[in-house]
Amino acid sequence: MNTQIQVPAGYRSDAQGRLVHEAMIKPIDWERDRLVQQLVGRASKLNSQLADFKAAAFGDVRAFIEMSFEEYGAKVGGKKGNVTLLSFDGRYKLQIAVQDSISFDERLQAARSLIDECLAEWIEGARPEVVTLVNDAFRTDTKGEIRTARVLALRRLEIADERWQRAMTAIGEACQVTSSKEYLRIYERIGDTDQYRPVSLDIASIALPEA
Known part of the structure; x- marks a missing residue:
């Protein structure tokens, strides 16, 4: 079972789980982290939007097919x-x-x-x-x-x-x-x-x- 590491104030956890005091982190490392976090956040929102679009698109198309079938008194069934x-x-x-x-x-x-x-x-x-x-x-x-x-x-x-x-x-x-x-x-x-x-x-x- 994975346990969440409690990071004390003034520290950051690095990729190996080690605690590093913020004063020891180089400015370029701060900037790299900021860039990655920002882009990943935007990508996560886009991923969620795409998932919503996909679900809505499939649902709308299936609803349209059913409406088209109903015009001829047929029911959607089977594979x-x-x-x-x-x-x-x-x-x-x-x-x-x-x-x-x-x-x-x-x-x-x-x-x-x-x-x-x-x-x-x-x-x-x-x-x-x-x-x-x-x-x-x-x-x-x-x-x-x-x-x-x-x-x-x-x-x-x-x-x-x-x-x-x-x-x-x-x-x-x-x-x-x-x-x-x-x-x-x-x-x-x-x-x-x-x-x-x-x-x-x-x-x-x-x-x-x-x-």
């Missing part, structure tokens, strides 16, 4: 999917995208075993690109996780071998949706073109104004 809303003049576009997180259960290992049987038998005549695709599909990323998209891409290969077909069935049945996440994206049309640029809400991707 929520992707939706795109355009302003009347088409200048702005708002998207809510649903992204599923997919993992594989133990049946993926059964699929790999069947695929390995195929490759071992085809080793002489197997197309190099097929072997490369298989090896890449089952290679883990930097986090030690299987690349889902590459494994699922194997199912697009037209291979008639019965073992391969069973392996593809096992891959499909091994897929488990572990969670779903909704994303809000806002776009503005570029001039009179049919292209849109994102209105970024990510501080890292926002361009600084020109001097």
Whole structure:
């Protein structure tokens, strides 16, 4: 359990928890601390505002969808999917995208075993690109996780071998949706073109104004 250190008057606690008398703190260290504290305070307020905006935006869009459904006497039900809303003049576009997180259960290992049987038998005549695709599909990323998209891409290969077909069935049945996440994206049309640029809400991707 973390305990809050009581800092006596006239002292400050440094990054290692040591008490330092204020008279021993250099002016540049005071100024650095002031700058960091000020910017973090402003960032915290912006973070709170973004959270409020996100909650309100999702709520407003869902309410609008329900209103639109009611116009046709339909009820909103089942899993929520992707939706795109355009302003009347088409200048702005708002998207809510649903992204599923997919993992594989133990049946993926059964699929790999069947695929390995195929490759071992085809080793002489197997197309190099097929072997490369298989090896890449089952290679883990930097986090030690299987690349889902590459494994699922194997199912697009037209291979008639019965073992391969069973392996593809096992891959499909091994897929488990572990969670779903909704994303809000806002776009503005570029001039009179049919292209849109994102209105970024990510501080890292926002361009600084020109001097």
